[in-house]
Each structure stands twice: as C-alpha cells, then as structure tokens.
Amino acid sequence: MDRGIVSRGADFILPVEAGKTFGHVSLYCEAGYVFTQYGPAGLIGGVACEYELSEKFTLMAEINDTSEVHWKDNQCVFNIGGEWKLGAHYSVIGSAGRSLRAATNDQPDLIGYLGLQLTF
Numbered sequence: 001m002d003r004g005i006v007s008r009g010a011d012f013i014l015p016v017e018a019g020k021t022f023g024h025v026s027l028y029c030e031a032g033y034v035f036t037q038y039g040p041a042g043l044i045g046g047v048a049c050e051y052e053l054s055e056k057f058t059l060m061a062e063i064n065d066t067s068e069v070h071w072k073d074n075q076c077v078f079n080i081g082g083e084w085k086l087g088a089h090y091s092v093i094g095s096a097g098r099s100l101r102a103a104t105n106d107q108p109d110l111i112g113y114l115g116l117q118l119t120f
Helices: none
Strands: 011-022 025-036 042-052 058-070 076-083 090-099 111-116
Touching: 058 090, 076 111
Parallel strands: none
Antiparallel strands: 011 025, 025 042, 042 058, 058 076, 076 090, 090 111
C-alpha cells in the first residue's frame, strides 16, 4: 500500500555545506544533488541561522528548497525552532514552519516536529 509518506525506492543525497560562527550567531548554507532510484533526480539548497540565547538554549531559523533538477515542483519552506540541551549527550529539539508558496495537493502547508536528540 502506497500512503505517499515517502518516495518509492532509495534516495542518495550528496550535500555541500559551509558554516561560519560570529560570536553567538552561526550561519550555514547548503546545496546538493539528490540521486533517486525511481523518478527524476533533484536539487536541494538552503540557508540557516542559529543564535545561542544561553548555554542551554539555541534558537534556529532556516529557509530550505527541494526541487527536481529543472526546478519543477519545488518545495520552499521556512522553519523556526530551538534546541534545549538537557545534558552532555541529549537535547530536546523542535521546529515549526510552513511553505513559502501555496501548497499543492501533495505538499503540506504547515510542518513541524519535536524530538529527543542523542549524541555520542
């Protein structure tokens, strides 16, 4: 049964990322190519910013675009979120955002997540 949650087959994303920190502010940019097993290949790109409010809490914002190679059916989204460090190896992370364009039938208008991040 195909519920449309993920694309059929495997995807391999080859990103190039760069970042720079200026005091409490970090800026990042990303561009990449998406190789797909089935369907057209794609492109990704985006910029992100982090601001360290305290030793335990970081505020984040991101604009990200995903599209097919010929910029057809692209999804451009804006997210804002944060990371709350609970200990040396775990954090609560969350984000909420929305599409910057009117959503089509198969694209969400509002997106978000909340999770526990474990680092070792």
